[in-house]
Amino acid sequence: MKYVITAALALTAAAAQAQSHVQIYGVVDAGVLAEYGTPAGNTTGIGSGLASGSRLGFKGSEDLGSGLSAVFVLEGGYHVDTGAMGQGGLIFGRQAFVGLRGTFGTVTVGRQYSPYYQAIRDVADPFEDGMAGQATNLMAGNYRMDNSVVYATPRVAGWSAEVAYGAGEETDKLAVNDARKRQFSGMLSYTQGPLLVMLAHHHREDALLPDHVRHTALAARYTLGDVMGHVAVADNRGLAAERSRDVLLGVTWKNGPHRVLLSAIARNDRSAAQRDARQLGAGYLYGLSPRTDLYAAYGHIDNDNGAAFTVGNATDSGNGNAAVNLGLRHIF
Known part of the structure; x- marks a missing residue:
């Protein structure tokens, strides 16, 4: 009898393992960061x-069963140089969500990337929102949405869409604006062969004022052999109805272990202040293996009329108008 019970338990465990899957993954990235034109002059240090x-x-x-799956992600950031937690000390500050996936698409709830950010990172930006040349030095990122519900459709004939709502969950005691901190974000995507196009929009209510900011971007990526071209145009509306427009042109070249990244971004401030800015970025990555690479990057921003954009990287907004990165990244 005990052999029958043992066999039944083994079969049950095997079935559970076949139906469930959990993966531990991560990134370890560190390097030398040199910044120029900071309030403290030129600085050099170790960055994570x-x-x-x-x-x-x-x-x-x-x-x-029946084509339905439960899915989850718990992801926390940390600093390699100090061991401290990232995202202000949040345990799972990068992502934390749970949801259901089926033939209808995917619905998830938690702290998640906005559809708008994914359009900028995955399509527009050759640097994929990392290193000194990243697009979000000038362009809005709208990275993560707390208290959010996201629905992603299946892809049909090359088309897909994603919409997100983030509850502000902040009570206005003065009853001036009950919508404070709410966010809405959405993306419509089309892919056909080497072409990928995304139209994205993000709307965020201000935390203090009865006002909002919004961004709309059209981004495209086209692959031709070893070369990938990137282009994006974004229209921005800030507080007090301030308006600006961003234009990005970029190139990614891949050949064996080598990857070269180039981009140019221009921001046109359409207000009377005319705080325009322009960024040039260049990067090189050498793949030591499919999971480990060495990288070098340079970014430089020209600010006009008191504009104060800075050159950052994947985890820091930066302090100066130019920066050099030299580093090592390992993915596991």
Whole structure:
């Protein structure tokens, strides 16, 4: 009898393992960061997460039957140079969500990347929002949405969409604006062969004022052999109805272990202040293996009429108008 019980338990465990999957993953990234034109002059130090934010994550899924699966992600950032936690000390400050996936698409709830940010990172930016040349030095990122519900459709005939709502969950005691901190974000995507196009929008209510900011971006990426071209145009509306427009042109060249990144971004401030800015970025990565690479990058911003944009990297907004990155990244 005990052999029958043992065999039954073994079969049950094997079935559970076949239906559930949990993966531990992460990034370890560190390097030398030199900044120029900072309030303290030129500085050099060790930085963490220059190309990609260092992180430790857990993600998994469980087959619930009839084509339905439960999915989750818990991902926290950390600083390699000090061992401190990232994202202001949050345990899972990068992502934390749970949801269901099926033939209808995917619905997730928690702290998640906005659809707008994914359009900038995955399509527009050759630097994929990392290193000194990253697009979000000038362009809005709208990175993560707390208290959010996200729905992503299946891809049909090359088309897909994603919409997100982030509850502000902040009570206005003066009853001036009950919508404070709410966010809405969405993206419409089309892919056909080497072409990928995304139209994205993000709307965020201000935390203090009865006002909002919004961004709309059209981004495209086209692959031709070893070369990938990037282009994006974004229209921005800030507080007090301030308006600006961003234009990005970029190139990614891949050949064996070599990857070269180039981009140019221009911001046109359409207000009377005319605080325009222009950024040039260049990067090089050498793959030591599929999971480990060496990288070098340079970014420089020209600010006009008191504009104060700075050159940052994947985990830091930067302090000066130019920067050089030299680093090593390992993905596991």
